[in-house]
Amino acid sequence: MENAATRLAEVHANIARVCKPARREASSVTLIAVSKTHDAPAILPLIAAGQRVFGENRVQEAEGKWPALKAQYPDIELHLIGQLQSNKADEAVALFDCIHSLDRPSLLTALAKAMDKAGKRVPCFVQVNIGDEPQKGGCGIADLPAFLEAVRAADVPLAGLMCIPPADTEAAPFFALLAKLAADNGLTGLSMGMSGDYETAVMLGATHVRVGTALFGGRG
Template identity: 55%
Template sequence: MGLDDITRRIRAAESAAGRAPGSVTLIAVSKLQPSERVAGVLAAGHTVFGENYVQEAQAKWPAWTAAHPGVSVHMIGPLQSNKARAAVQLFDAIHTLDRVTLARKLAAQMAEQGRHPQLFVQVNTGDEPQKAGILADELPGFLALCAELSLSPEGLMCIPPDGEDPAPHFTLLRDLARDHGLPGLSMGMSADFETAIAHGATHVRVGSAIFGARNAQGT
């Protein structure tokens, strides 16, 4: 596999779903990948990358984004509230807005810095107690709080439970986004991104299938 193969599969899934070519954004998940692999994908012209760890992203992306205008970096991993300042400075999108304390921290930092990364609210579609995310029935209240804080999420994100059919979770996320007038759907990873596209995904997150296996600590 590789970037070209994943891109072809995304375009085929768009076509099969009756969607316009290019309607799905591929986030190349570069966490814990060797620099030479990321540099190769950058050289191929890809412009959207995903990271899980603020400290790792701080160490590598400022130089790369300076050298490659137009590249955007998305935060797709859990975000600690004490990393909100750095996250607003560094990322063009944050896909893991998942709790009230983080919303307050991000609102304060966005007001202070004058930067406004795209925001996606992470929804815990499986009601899993060990997983981050807003429960579906708590989403209206959370979005109301975001509005009070002058935050304007552009979409929703989910990670379906391991071992379950992801389709019902993608359907739930799509319906929630529609009901709240949110255009963005960040859902689908290497194993299920074509299913996610069939259910309306606007952003899919693919890592190893593009770059190869990660370093041991990232597996």
């Protein structure tokens, strides 16, 4: 419990520190605790320490642990931060409060249909393939304006843009590019930055950072 509280306080202090020179309020940054691969006993100490926003990579894994936790702590917000298959759209809309990986027309169609069926609108970040990496999900930069138009037309709430920069490379230029793309398209939400680079991301405008290891320690 103490460990979780200490780690959480440290991440919040780091966010506050980098917000100062950027003239931002620390409260403008949402800290998403990435709980993928961690079971409920590992998650509970962070909840007890006050963390209320969590991120999962897979629908199936989240379904196994979060309904019970959310019943116990109804103020928890659950974000899907991993790739989403179109055939899991119904389950994702039922379970999650926000989706960070909307990246293609087929998924947009499936999510819009699932939201209509559930009578519930779930805010979505559009994931951008910021490093133009063929193996990674994400909308291509050139396709972004048209895709954003389609998202708005489908009445899917647009939370902003999300990216995962190429591994083993300086993240700052990619974060700066995502911030520019968001501004160019009239969006303010920026989901970017993980345990190794969230401070850089906050400096460059991140509104949502996805932090796992710095909060949980090693992988579960």
